[in-house]
Amino acid sequence: MHNTYMQFIYMHTASKSSKKKDTLISLSFRLDNRASIEVFTQIFDSRCQKQEQHTNTRHTGNGYMQEHRARYSTPLHNVCFLLLLMLTLLGTSHTTYAKKKTLRFEGTVLEKGRREPIEAAGVFIKELRRGAYTDANGKFVHTLPPGTYTLLIKPLGFVAFKKKITLTTSTNKTYYIEPDPNTRFQSSTKERRFKESSQQQSMNRKQLARMAGGLGGDPLRGIQNFPGIARASRTNGDIIVRGASFADTGFYVDGHKLPILYHFGAGLTVMNRRFLQRIEFFPGGAPLRYGRLTAGLVSIESRSAQPKTVHGEAYISFAGAGFYLELPLGAGWTLSAAMNRSYIDAFFSLFTPDTLTGHFWDYQAKLSWRNKHHSLSFFLLGSDDVLNYEGLKEGGEVPVIGRDKNVTDLRFVRLISKYIYTRKILTFRASLAFGFNQDGKEDSLQRRNNWEWPVELRIDTLLQLHKTFRLSFGLDGVWSLHHFDVKTPQTDVTSFPSPAPNPTYLEDTNQKILTAPALYLSTRWEPAKDIVLQAGVRGDMFMTEGRMRFGISPRLSASVKVHPKWRLLLATGLYNRAPSIEQWSTEQGTPTLDLQKAFQVAGGFEFRPLRQFKLRMQGFYNHMYDLITPSGAPISNEGAFLIQNYTNQGFGRGYGLELQARLHPLQNLSAWVTYTFSHAERGVRPSETYTLYEFDQPHILNLMVMWRIGGGWFINARFRMASGSPTPSLQRVIYDADTDDYKATLSLENDDRLPTFHQLDVRVEKRWVFQHWVLSFYLDLHNLYNARNAEEFRYNYNYTERRPINGLPFFPAFGVRGTF
Template identity: 25%
Template sequence: MLKFRLVLVFSFIALFSFAQKGKIDGIVLDAVSKEPVPFANVVVAGTQIGASTDIDGKFTIKEVPFGYQKLEVSVVGYERKITNDVYVTQNQSPYIEINLNKTSTQLKEVTITSSAFDKPAESPVSLQTIGVEEIERNPGSNRDVSRVIQSLPGVTSTPSFRNDILIRGGAPNENQFYIDGVETPVINHFQTQGSSGGPVGILNANLLQKVNLYTGAFPSNRGGALSSVLEIEQKEGNKEALHLRGNIGASEVGLAVDGPIGEKTTYNISARQSYLQFLFQALRLPFLPTFNDGQFKIKHKFNEKNQITFVGLGAIDQFRLNESVNDGLDPNDPDDAETIEENNYTLGNIPINEQYNYTIGAVYKHFEENSFQTVVVSRNALNNSAYKYQDNDESDPSKKILDYNSTESENKMRFENTIRKNSWKVNMGVNLENARYTNSTFDRIATPQGSITRNFESDLTVNKYGIFGQISRPVLNARLDLSFGFRLDGNDYNSEMQNPLNQFSPRFSASYSLTDRWSINFNTGRYHQLPAYTALGFSNSDGTLINKERLKYIQSDHVVAGVQYNPDSKTKITVEGFYKFYRQYPFSLSDSISLANLGADFGVIGNGPIASTNKGRAYGAEFLIQRKAKKGLFGILSYTYVRSEFQDVNGDYVPSSWDAKHILTLTAGKKFKNNWQVGLKWRFVGGLPYTPYDVQASALKENWNVRGAGLPDYSRLNERRLSNFQQLDLRVDKTWYFKKWSLNLYFDIQNAYNFKAEQQDNFNVEQNANGEPVTDPNDPSRYELYRIDNEAGTVLPTLGVIFDI
């Protein structure tokens, strides 16, 4: 019956749709000087539909098929280029600015061809690019960038519902994010402080244009990354008319509006409201999250040589417990009894958490004949609060377990000068930053010896500074691209960090073109990252920063080498090997564990006594076949073999929590006639290591009363391993184009064959008939515990709607 109704709805809508074609307007400019490029040939990729630019570099292409299209641009003296996706409908005629780079003054012996894949001289390896259509229609990702990139090589996915980005065996705190050039520390709702993951992304796909993921070979103007840099490019607003896009997805409803403000300014603004709390309540889950977020981009052109862009991103996250979750359940029914047991366990250990965060920034660019200057000014802030009472009894102050409130704020300025002359490319600049961190903590913590209490307040201000440069040039008749870069970073936290020479970070890249299709690529570099503010600002009860003389920048040395083969302009095949060696990694003195093993759980990472004494290594190989949409078929097949090891308390290397060994992902899609599209994503990840619980320490009454969960036995760090994880996601899209609007309906199924992923077993306390905890008959200081099997995975179908007006 449901199938019949869906077919009826789709057929009814089809009666009002019609086949028609639209147009694309745009301008072709020199990437450096911003001078118009006349008489360039611009065609819709894969077709004969096109136009030439006029004397002012402008063009109009008519009779363009509806949907996502790419443009291919060629003109003498410039590199051929394939653009990002643009979306064409009856009511939306996109305006696209295409920037071309001049060709080398030397003539290449190999043929110059356009490609849908970027390979800059600074990063000839470990760079993957995904366009807006791949973001919009990636199966099982709910249009969330953090989930979409799990299709790419080196990215570990987990069976949990979190968005932790785990790259080549690195921890989730080792990543940096940029939106239109503005550094953006927080991109997830309910983010783990001191790390980067959370359950749902903040970025709205309605505003996104392209994403670059660097898993190595980071450009020198992107500091603070150890495992990856994620560069996000947003769409510009429509220059001609108001445009609206709305969506209803798996967890939220959203609306985006873009259009012109006069002749020189465009805007693109979005807002989203979640309805997860209603869904979770209907599913009888013990917690009810709510989130709201907003995002904007405003671009103003003073003239052809000067422009400024304003960007912003913010979120408000609220979380409460569903204490009536078990109402109406029958404890004598086996299924209900299992649900009650799981709900009570969660209610016993999860705190109530609220967050808000924002990033705002301005990017000013001035263009000259052979150079352009960029000034970026921004501010970001995160407020994180959480509290918990034993038995969730807020009426009794003596039962308070946790009362945490912390803020992080940063004011940043970065200046860059980019010069392109003849075959040389030079980028150099400086960055300055003022950061403030405050923390008020009352926390009762479980330890193998019993519970302890941390009660302190801290207020930390840190001033940071850096200088960077990168120079690139082709040689050997432009067959060999060479690039050398460096960074110097420092701050006034302590004397070790104050000297930027201690954080000297050189890097070198080379790419040799064997033919027009084959190339050999290499990069090596040293990268530094400041430890989290939670570690920098941890203090004792009198406000003394006890980690101040023990912390240093984290250091990571990378070596990456590989081969790339491009059978055609839309297909890429790569093989890469990588090695990363870590020094000065933060090590918890209270838990005797490297922080490299933490970060993929809720809470706070690094809020304790820490020393920069740990070492680690990650190494492996990657294989990738990526095909952009060609004849309706597109896909990514990637395999990564990775090993990740960090020292334990004895200085021995043991597998880290991200030692997946094998990561295999297949993402594929096919476009059919009448605007139908189907896609699938299948993932296989080797079982991750985990640390077993210390059952005796967990059972201590004073520990269980404050933790409500098992206590890891870090003397047995990661000595066990979960079973392998796999998952199949499916998606079907159908789009209708009407006279004034368009409609996209999609049906998405996560975990289509209901794979049950093994998780670490939990423990809970036995209760008597009155619901009171049972004391161990052999030890009155302990409760009697029992084991709870723990699995993750269920079929999650979603019917989504996207409309454009």
């Protein structure tokens, strides 16, 4: 900028000899135009060359400063003063005339495709070597003279932007900068997070979403690739961890339990991927704030969007279509909503000879608010699944689903409200969740409908008392109302010989209330720089129909860094969970049942020779006891004789070795290898003999490669191999003349096994990034070489021929997604 600064001082001083006044005239000015300064100085010297002059010149960072001091001792001082004044005004006029015009150049830097402002982006003018940085809203300002310049914008983690600009008037521009796909810089939260257990594993949700076999970019499907997880049948997506059943693993969203994580049939997640903030998986060693489980844990933290403008996406795929939308409401409030609706039943005829129809849909909405120390959110989510099986098609030989018609429906709704307060050493979390679950199934022989209305309260307090010591304690309580509508046959209509053509039925409709409060205390201590110890205890109480059961769960986790590249891991503890409300009821179960329990221990090491490579290996042992098994023995309860439908005589174990190797992005390539060697066994007292559990899979291998080719292209591949699941063998077949049907007897042990499963899935994705939106197209090639993997065996009508029921054949699934 061109400036003019001037200062005049005129004063008289008395002379002692002549009693006449001398004059001191001081002129100070600052001009960016040095030529006008020199001209003025020469004119002044020519007019006052007989006078005593003292001139001092100094250079400042903003221009040149000249000070002129003249002392006059003659009457000509008035003439010199007037001349100086005129020349000063002339110089000022000349400087103002010579001053260049300046323009205001301002703009906004946004992320290309998402339109989010980029903060702290460097905006440089190359010719002037001048720069500015964008503020939190992505805005910058430059003041420049008219001309042509080279504009450089260099945000961290984005592709550098360069453009020639010509300024003739003040202007305001918006620039869209594309993210750098090869950047090593990632956005991170300011909150310091600690691992809650040495068994904790996590993965970036974007990496999970791009995994092959993810059914349309579903990130939670990628959890099935972690070590320790057995392969579930078909595509139902059940999480079977370390030899336990699906019911032994807990699924939590924001600290509250969900009845399911996947839709049945298609195996897609019941939540939109944009609502997923963080996914944590514990194959064992779950932290103390979680209970009522005896195996693994999947913990999902929902995302509270903080957009500065409206964002969303719409998608359509082979399985369904849906949308996601988020918008700012002002004053710190934001609203997000999503819905997904399937048409998967349109493809059923490609995979099964059965007559099968069905649908699923899910929905979510979240209202959130946040400031420096407080955050508040209300999260609504729900799901609705229906599957209607009408039997074998005409001309079909072997059914896939079964022989009897049935209808299955599964629904749930949850509203989770959460409040978080953080200040200095204190973090306080309180959340309340309520809703309902419905699980129903009906066929020609029986009907079973269960409704549940749960209310869950969770309060967690964290105190960072010292940089090496943290204390956590809290309350975790559940109150639930259960309603049952059951119709079951009391006589065995399939036995030989058949006792009667019309069986008798037990029909029951009743309600039960379950109350389950729990308290926990946990500590985290770092006695040395590379040692982390976490220990505590949890107490659970279960109450129903006047009966109480108590469970105490002490747990310990340790992580010791013995070398810059080596870390030892250890976790152990007790876990318990209650029987289902049906198993505990007087009408359908056994009211004297105790809690099911498990003792877990796992240990191993983590080796990181390179920054991009990590190797993790550990062994585990999960001893399960007091498991619930069916029974038909008579018992006495308070003077009355009852049929003991269930007992706690079951026991089991799961043990093995897990290996995981991860290559982090290196030259656009990343890889992930997991291998699990394990055994899962069960037994029933008084026998001490173990038999193979139905989910025993000794060898499980997952190999994944993710390659970012460039130009918006991504190619991912996953190869899976797993031992076939155990299955009972056929012992004998008898013809029943009364019913004109064949009756088969299967072995009581799983002494047979399905063939080895193997499959290759490939995913190809292309992204086009426009200024205001992003278009993505993906193609999932499931079972690329069309492996015929048997999921189970089915027999013909007289059991003379056994045929395998194969899983999904080669199937190309495509989808299109637009994001703005």
